[in-house]
Structure formats: structure tokens, C-alpha cells
Amino acid sequence: MASLNITNVEKSFGHTHILKGINMDIQDGEFIILVGPSGCGKSTLMNCIAGLEDVTGGQICIEDHDITGVLPKDRDIAMVFQSYALYPNMNVRKNISFALEIRKLPKAEIEREVERVAKLLQIEHLLDRKPGQLSGGQRQRVAMGRALARHPKIYLFDEPLSNLDAKLRVEMRTEIKKLHQRLGTTIVYVTHDQIEAMTLADRIAVMKDGHIQQFGTPQEVYDNPANRFVAGFMGSPSMNFIDTELVNHEGQVCVKLLVMDQLHYLPTPSSERGLLERVGQKVVLGIRPEQITHVIPHYASNPSTFIVKAKIDVIEPTGPDTLVLVKMNEQEVNCRVEPHEAGKPGETMSLMINMSKTVFFDPITGERL
């Protein structure tokens, strides 16, 4: 367990710059998720932390010790790989004890440690099996066991759940979270699954093109995205982006919204301060699907909610909610409504828009206003 400080880390392969100045300060015991689309550099950053790739520039410190040039084996880091990377020729017990044997721990201690880890992960009955005889979930556990066995300072998880089926993935997700709560270890975890990111992380780092776009708690990243990319990446279905214009309407900064030939002026939330000077300019309104719902009577009187009538194009039932696709400003917008309130395609329904959590972006740069 330890803190991890990454300062200005850069990595290039020839002329391809993968990491362009990464800065992260990770506290002892934090669960950090690196998330981003493929090719954003998250796995490269992970390999740099582990020492499997040399950095081109910058510094990596564990507990204030500079480990930038240190060999992987001397960094005291354990990693769980996407393919699990269990040694196929060794049984589970050997897989777990391999690192301990190399570190020349006494036999009795190795045995004790294997027992402890096996008990922790409930794989005691699998110890004498070869990896080939295990199911995907069991291999996943063994891979975690191998990481846990030597009490490293930092754990790295490289998309550890992406090879599991959907049900098992949810189970293992919960289990990893429990494990972290129990052991209080520092974890850096790479995923491209934003639900995994939201559920597991203490803080999320959203990456794109070798830069960290935003580094904050899941709720911050969700409610207060730094730019349009982060807003669109986190959340499923993703945030609606509506091209619109800021106008001064009856003394309030409003956005223009055309729904079924009816022009609405919706006041922007007072928290979005920078909008006044942009009046008259084009902006992108970001609004999450759950902020456009069917009309809920006791919310309807709330000053930040507005009711519009819209024609339903498509409905997508998900079980708990039904997603209703409508057009606003000639653009498709997803709304999340109660299943029995949703109309049929072609029908008109009243939708309640909650403006209090809307965000605004520059249409060209995509930056938050």
C-alpha cells in the first residue's frame, strides 16, 4: 500500500506520441480507474507504471521514491492481466507461489501465504488444478490471488473483467470492490467499460489521445464533465448534445429549443455563470436522458422544470425505464421515462425537462463553458 505520483509522464514510440504529459497524484488506498476509448494510452500508462515500458519523459514515484528507471521486479507492483496470463504449465498453487519462491521466502511462509490467499478468494479446492482446467471466473480469481500473494505496494488491473460473460462480470465487479474495501490497497484499474468505472472508482481519470481529460470522483465526472468528450463518454445511454443558441429572454439567459414547431425558451441554470457573455452565440446544450422524463406532477412546479410536447420516433424498453427518442432542434434526443408512461411511436407525449443539471459546451472546441 502506497501513494503513487505520476509527473509529466510522456511516452512515444518513434514519432508516435502515446502519452503527452500525464500528471496524477494518487493517495494511499485509493481506487483509481483509467477509462477511455481504445488507443487512448491507458494501457501504455499502466505498463509505464509497472515498468514494462520505459517512459520517454517525466517521473513516477511510489511513496516519494523515484522508481522511473527501476526494473519491474523491484517496483513491488502486482498486475492482473486481461488474458489472466496464468502460467499454463504450473498448477494454481505454483502460480500463486512463483513470485514468492523467486523472492526466496521460507517454504512454510509460502505455504501459509498461499493458504491465506486461497481462502480469501475461495479457491482452496482449485489449488492442484492447472489453469486449463479452470473456468473463466476461476482463472480470474487465481490471477487476483497471484497478485495478492506478495503484498505489493500497488495493484494494477488491466481490463481484468473484459473476458468474462456479463453476469460473471457484475459478480466479480462487486467482489473486487469488497476486496478493496477490506484490504484498503492502492489500485489502478484500466477499463473501457464506463459502468465499471462509475461503480468501482474512488476517482476516475478519463483519457483521450494521450491526455487526461478529467480526473475526479465518479459523481464529479458524471455531473460536471470538463468537456464534451467526457460528457459523452460517461453514462449510458450517453448525454444528449443539442445544437442551440443562447438568447436573452425576459431578463434570463435561455436556450432556444424547437420541439414540434413550437419554440421554447428554457432558462439556463444559475450555476452556469459564464453564459451571460455568450448571449447571441451558438452553444451545445448537454442534457442527460434522465433529465427529460414523463411529467411527474410534484416536480412540475419546480422552477427549473419545463414541459414540452414531442412526437415519439422510437421507443426502447430497457426494463426499469423506457428510452423514448424524440426530435428537438431537428436533432435526435433520448429521454428516459417510466415504461407505462411511454407512448407509442408516432404518438405525441408531454415531456418534462429538468434544466438544473444541464451543461454547455463550445460547439467548436467542445470545451465546457
Next chain:
Amino acid sequence: MNTNPNRRYADITGRALLYAALGIMAIYYLLPLALMIVTSFRSMDEIRMGQLIDWPTQLNLDAWRIAWSEAQIGARSERGLQPYFINSMLITLPAVAISTLIGAVNGYVLSFWRFRGSNLFFGLLLFGCFLPFQAILLPHANVLGRMGISGSITGLIFTHVVYGLAFTTLFFRNYYVTLPGELIKAAQLDGAGFWRIFWRIILPLSTPILTVCVIWQFTQVWNDFLFGVTFSDPSSQPVTVGLNNLVNSSTGERRYNVDMAGAIIAALPTLLVYVIAGKYFVRGLTAGSVKG
């Protein structure tokens, strides 16, 4: 289930034709071997009196004994193929072991520890697979001479190791690139170094390709005639050269039975290797092509 009777007859006819074709080809390939075996058990009198191709009237082992230890080959004091056979063993076993092992290390480096220019290195190494060995005879003789090992068993081992490496490296490299690279990363984080990863993780996973490589190299080295005849002196000649000399040293009549027995003796080790490890050979050759 297939219930249509016409389809069933068509299937059966197809099968029958297939097996007939396979049978004919098998006979075509086995017939020379069968003739050799049959002839080697006949006495010269039988061969002289009767047909060239006939069953032996009695099992006569004279030809085998003569070929193995009594035939006068060239002007040597030792008789028979035995000393040549021992030479071949002394050359083949170390040459196969060394070239296989170095090939494994080469493949390991070229797959997991790439360095600047490693692809170019591998590409150049592949030229070795297409090299006509006649082209290097003279320069290589020079090299052996300067090393002071020309005409010796050591010289032949060295030659076979050097010219076998292109193939063994190719085998191992192509097998290892199918192994997941994360395995190496995991072992590195576990604290294992270059050699420990090789011995403890990579080599134990190499059984199929080791088998292929050993069979390939064994066959190549054992059956080699060109190097054996060029780079040896009488005390280090391999069995292929011995067989050639046996068949060509004529003092009077040609002893077909001895020639046949000698040829079988010379071919026996490779034959045995194929029979014992043949199924691994096929399995290993295809091992690289299917992932997982």
C-alpha cells in the same frame, strides 16, 4: 441421419474410392522398403540362382552381420558400418541438442525481447533456410581450418549447428509469437529474469515445437551426406558416407543383400524417430496455426 438410399450408396462408393487410392499410394511407397527387407534376408546364392525379387527361402542374417561389422569398406582396418554408425551418433546427438537449444533461445529473444533491428535480424537469418549448402563449402572449409577442427567430429557438429540454426530459430520463433506476451510481463512483475522465464515458463510450454525441431534436425543431420563427405576425414565419416563407400567398394560381385542391409541400418534411426514421435510431429507443425 441420412436416410436417402441413393445418398448412402454415393457415400459408400466415395469412401471405397478414397481408400483404394490411399491403399495404392501406400503400397507404392512401401514396396521399395519391403523389397529391401526381403532381399537383405536372402543369401547371395539365392539371389544369384533365382529371381532378383523373391521371398527368402530361409531367414539368413549373414548380410546384416557383414554390413554391420565384417564388410571391408575402403582401405580401413575397422570393418563394417559400425564405426560410421557410431560417428553419426556422436555427430547427430550433440548437433541436434545444441542447435535446438540455441534455436529456442533465439526464438524466445525474437518473440519476446525484441531489440532494434530484431526483425531485420530475423529476416536475414531466414536466408539461411534457402542457402544452397554447396555454395558455402569452400569458405566453410577455410573457417574450420582456421578453427583447427577440420576433419573432426567437433567440426561436423559445429557445421550442423550453424547451418541448422536458421530452421530451428524459425520453428521456435513462429511458435512463440503465438504465446501471449502478457505471460512474460506477468513473470517479469513476479520477479523472474530473462533465463528464469525461459527455463520455468517458456521451455515447459514448448513440447510440441521441441518435438518438431528434434525430428527435423535429427533427420537433417543424420541423413546429411554433403557435409559428411566434405568436412570429414576417415576417422570421422558418418554412416551416409560409410554406406556410399560400402556400396561402391567392389571386390568382385555386387552383394545386393549386404547393400540392402546396410541401407536399412543407415536409415533405421530416422525411421525410428518418425515412428515414435511422428504424431507429435504433425501435431507440432499445426500447433502454431491455431490460437488458444
